[in-house]
Amino acid sequence: xxxxxxxxxxxxxDDMPPALSSMWRAxxxxxxxxxxxxxxxxxxxxxxxxxxALLALWLKLLADGLLAGEGGLVxxxxxxxxxxxxxxxxxxxxxxxxxxxxxxxxxxxxxxHVARLQASVATIEHHERPEYLDxxxxxxxxxxxxxxxxxxxxxxxxxxxxxxxTVSLLVWIHWGLLLLLVFALPTVxxxxxxxxxxxxxxxxxxxxxRLARHLFLTATTAPPGKEVRVTGxxxxxxxQRRAAWDRxxxxxxxxRWGSAWWHSLAWAVFGGAYxxxxxxxxxxxxxxxxxVLLVLAAGARLSAYLGATVGEIGFLRGIWLDGSRRxxxxxxxxxxxxxxxxxxxxxxxxxxxxxxxVSFAYPGTDREVLQDVDLHLPAGSVVxxxxxxxxxxxxxxxxxxKLYPPTRGRxxxxxxxxxxxxxxxxxGRLAGAFQDFFRFEFQxxxxxxxxxxxxxxxxxxxxxxxxxxxxxDVIEHLTRGLETQLGPSxxxxxxxxxxxxxxxxxxxxxxxxxxxxxxxxxxxxxxDAETEHALFERYAAATRGDAxxxxxxxxxxxxxxxxxHRFSTVRxxxxxxxxxGARVAEVGTHDELMARGGQYAELYDIQATxxx
Ligand SMILES: Nc1ncnc2c1ncn2[C@@H]1O[C@H](COP(=O)(O)OP(=O)(O)OP(=O)(O)O)[C@@H](O)[C@H]1O
Ligand SMILES: [Mg+2]
Numbered sequence: 001x002x003x004x005x006x007x008x009x010x011x012x013x014d015d016m017p018p019a020l021s022s023m024w025r026a027x028x029x030x031x032x033x034x035x036x037x038x039x040x041x042x043x044x045x046x047x048x049x050x051x052x053a054l055l056a057l058w059l060k061l062l063a064d065g066l067l068a069g070e071g072g073l074v075x076x077x078x079x080x081x082x083x084x085x086x087x088x089x090x091x092x093x094x095x096x097x098x099x100x101x102x103x104x105x106x107x108x109x110x111x112x113h114v115a116r117l118q119a120s121v122a123t124i125e126h127h128e129r130p131e132y133l134d135x136x137x138x139x140x141x142x143x144x145x146x147x148x149x150x151x152x153x154x155x156x157x158x159x160x161x162x163x164x165x166t167v168s169l170l171v172w173i174h175w176g177l178l179l180l181l182v183f184a185l186p187t188v189x190x191x192x193x194x195x196x197x198x199x200x201x202x203x204x205x206x207x208x209x210r211l212a213r214h215l216f217l218t219a220t221t222a223p224p225g226k227e228v229r230v231t232g233x234x235x236x237x238x239x240q241r242r243a244a245w246d247r248x249x250x251x252x253x254x255x256r257w258g259s260a261w262w263h264s265l266a267w268a269v270f271g272g273a274y275x276x277x278x279x280x281x282x283x284x285x286x287x288x289x290x291x292v293l294l295v296l297a298a299g300a301r302l303s304a305y306l307g308a309t310v311g312e313i314g315f316l317r318g319i320w321l322d323g324s325r326r327x328x329x330x331x332x333x334x335x336x337x338x339x340x341x342x343x344x345x346x347x348x349x350x351x352x353x354x355x356x357x358v359s360f361a362y363p364g365t366d367r368e369v370l371q372d373v374d375l376h377l378p379a380g381s382v383v384x385x386x387x388x389x390x391x392x393x394x395x396x397x398x399x400x401x402k403l404y405p406p407t408r409g410r411x412x413x414x415x416x417x418x419x420x421x422x423x424x425x426x427x428g429r430l431a432g433a434f435q436d437f438f439r440f441e442f443q444x445x446x447x448x449x450x451x452x453x454x455x456x457x458x459x460x461x462x463x464x465x466x467x468x469x470x471x472x473d474v475i476e477h478l479t480r481g482l483e484t485q486l487g488p489s490x491x492x493x494x495x496x497x498x499x500x501x502x503x504x505x506x507x508x509x510x511x512x513x514x515x516x517x518x519x520x521x522x523x524x525x526x527x528d529a530e531t532e533h534a535l536f537e538r539y540a541a542a543t544r545g546d547a548x549x550x551x552x553x554x555x556x557x558x559x560x561x562x563x564x565h566r567f568s569t570v571r572x573x574x575x576x577x578x579x580x581g582a583r584v585a586e587v588g589t590h591d592e593l594m595a596r597g598g599q600y601a602e603l604y605d606i607q608a609t610x611x612x
Pocket of ligand 2: 393435521
C-alpha cells in the first residue's frame with residue numbers, strides 16, 4: 001500500500017458510514033447472532049400492540065350497543081374488552097420474557113464483536129489518536145446498551161402499529177380528523193431533532209468529559225495514589241475535574257433546555273388541536289355518543305402513541321443509529337486496515353531489515369518524529385538504538401513491529417516490503433518487551449505464557465522463558481510459584497514490585513523460540529545496570545547463535561533491537577544507531593563511534609565518568 005492511498009484511506013475513515021445502512025448492518029448482526037429469538041421477539045411485540053390500540057373500538061361498540069339496546073353488540077363489545085385486557089397482560093409478559101432472553105444473548109454477541117474488532121485492528125492508531133479515542137469511548141459505553149437498540153426497534157414498530165390502527169379508527173369517523181396528525185407534526189420534528197442537538201453538544205465536549213473521568217480516576221484509584229499524595233496534587237485534581245466537568249456540562253445543559261422548550265411548545269399546539277377535534281365531532285358533526293367516545297379515547301391515545309413513537313424514534317436515532325454507525329465505522333475501519341498483504345514472512349532472515357527513506361508522523365499530526373531514516377539491521381546482529389528522550393526510538397520500534405506504516409519510505413525484510421506481509425503473521429515472528437509494558441493480572445504462569453498464546457499453558461515453555469529473562473527469583477518469591485495469582489484486587493492475588501512486573505514482562509517477551517526480530521525497548525530500566533548487562537549479554541549470545549543462553553541457538557538470522565540509555569549495555573551491540581531529533585546521527589560499532597569522537601563518544605564519556 002503506498003503512502004498516498006494510505007492517507008486517502010484515512011480521510012475516508014474519518015467519516016462515519018450513513019445511518020440507515022449502518023442500522024441495517026447492526027440488525028443483520030443481531031439476526032446472525034440469534035435469528036429465531038429475534039423473529040419471535042419482533043412478532044410478539046407487534047402482537048402485543050394490538051389489544052391496546054383496539055380499546056377505543058370496543059368502547060364505541062359498547063356505547064352504541066347500550067344506546068340502541070342491542071344486547072348482542074353489548075356482549076360482543078364486553079368480550080372484546082375482556083379479551084383485550086387479558087391479552088394485553090399475557091402478551092406483555094410473554095414478549096418481555098422473550099425480549100429479555102434475546103437481549104442477554106445479543107448483548108454478549110455484540111460486546112464480543114466490538115471487542116474482537118478493536119483487538120484485531122492491525123495498527124494501534126485508534127488507541128492513540130484523539131478523534132478516534134472520543135469515538136471509541138462513546139462506543140465502549142454504548143456497547144453495554146446496544147441491546148436496547150433492538151428493543152427500541154421492536155417497540156417503535158409496535159407503536160407505529162398502534163398509531164396506524166388509531167388513525168384508521170379516526171378516519172373511519174371523519175377524514176378531517178387526519179388533521180390531528182398534521183398538528184402533531186411539530187412534536188415529531190422536535191423529538192427527532194432533539195437528541196441530535198444534544199448529542200452534538202455532548203460530542204463536542206467529549207474530550208472535556210474524558211479529561212474529567214481521567215482526573216477522577218487519577219484522584220481516586222490506587223496506582224496513582226502514591227504520587228498524588230507525595231506531590232499533594234490531590235486537591236488540584238479535584239478542582240480541575242470539577243472545571244472539566246463544568247466545561248462539558250455547561251453547553252450540554254444549555255442544549256437540553258433549549259430543545260426542551262421547543263418540544264413543549266410543539267405539544268401545546270397538539271393539545272389545542274385535540275380539544276378542537278372533540279368539539280368538531282360532537283358539535284360540528286353532531287355525532288352520537290359512541291363516536292364521540294371513540295374520538296375521545298382514540299384522540300387521547302393518538303397523543304400518547306405519537307409521543308411514544310416519536311420518543312422511541314428519537315431514542316433510536318440517538319442510540320441505535322449512533323451506536324450502529326460507530327460500530328459500522330469500526331467494522332469498516334478494521335476492514336480498511338486488513339491490507340492486501342500477499343507475501344509470506346520468510347522463515348529465516350538472510351539479509352536483514354532495511355529502512356529506506358523512512359519518515360513518520362503520528363496520524364493526525366504534522367510533525368515528523370522520524371525523518372529520512374536509512375538503516376540496515378543485518379541478519380543475526382544486535383542493534384542498539386540510543387538517543388535522548390523523545391528522539392523517536394520507541395517510534396522506530398513500533399514501525400518495525402508494523403504497528404504503524406511509515407508515512408514515507410519503506411521497510412524491507414530481506415528485500416520484501418513489510419507492508420506486503422500480513423501484520424498478524426509478521427507479529428507471530430516478533431518477540432520483545434516494551435517500555436510501557438502491561439501488567440497482565442493473571443496467574444504468574446499465564447502472565448508469562450500470553451507471550452506466545454498458542455503455548456499459554458505449556459509449562460516447560462513458560463519456565464524456559466522465565467529462565468531467559470532471569471526472572472527465576474521473582475517466581476521463587478511467590479508463595480505458590482507459577483500458580484500464584486497476580487494483582488491484589490483478585491482473590492488471593494498478590495502484588496509484586498515494579499521491577500518484578502518488568503521481569504515478568506521480559507519473560508513474556510521471551511516466550512517465542514524463533515522470533516525473527518526481538519525488540520527490547522528499555523525493558524530493563526527498572527533493573528540495576530549489572531543485571532541488565534548480564535541479561536543483554538545472553539540475548540546477544542542467543543542472537544549470534546550461541547546455545548548457552550537458554551535459547552535453542554539456531555542461527556535463524558534473528559535480529560535483536562535493543563533500546564537502552566545505559567552505554568555499558570549498548571557498547572556490546574554489533575551496531576549502534578544514534579538518533580538525534582528524528583534523524584539518524586551516527587551508525588557504527590562502539591569502537592568506530594568512539595574513534596569518530598562524535599555525539600556517541602561524548603555521551604559515552606559522560607556516563608563513563610559518572611560511574612568512575
Ligand atoms: N501516540 C503518539 N502520538 C503523537 N505523538 C507521539 C506519540 N507517541 C510519541 N509521540 C511523539 O513522538 C516523539 C518520539 O517519541 P518516542 O516515544 O519514539 O521517543 P523515545 O525516543 O522512545 O523516547 P524515550 O527515551 O523517552 O522513550 C516524541 O516527540 C513524542 O512526543
Ligand atoms: Mg521510548
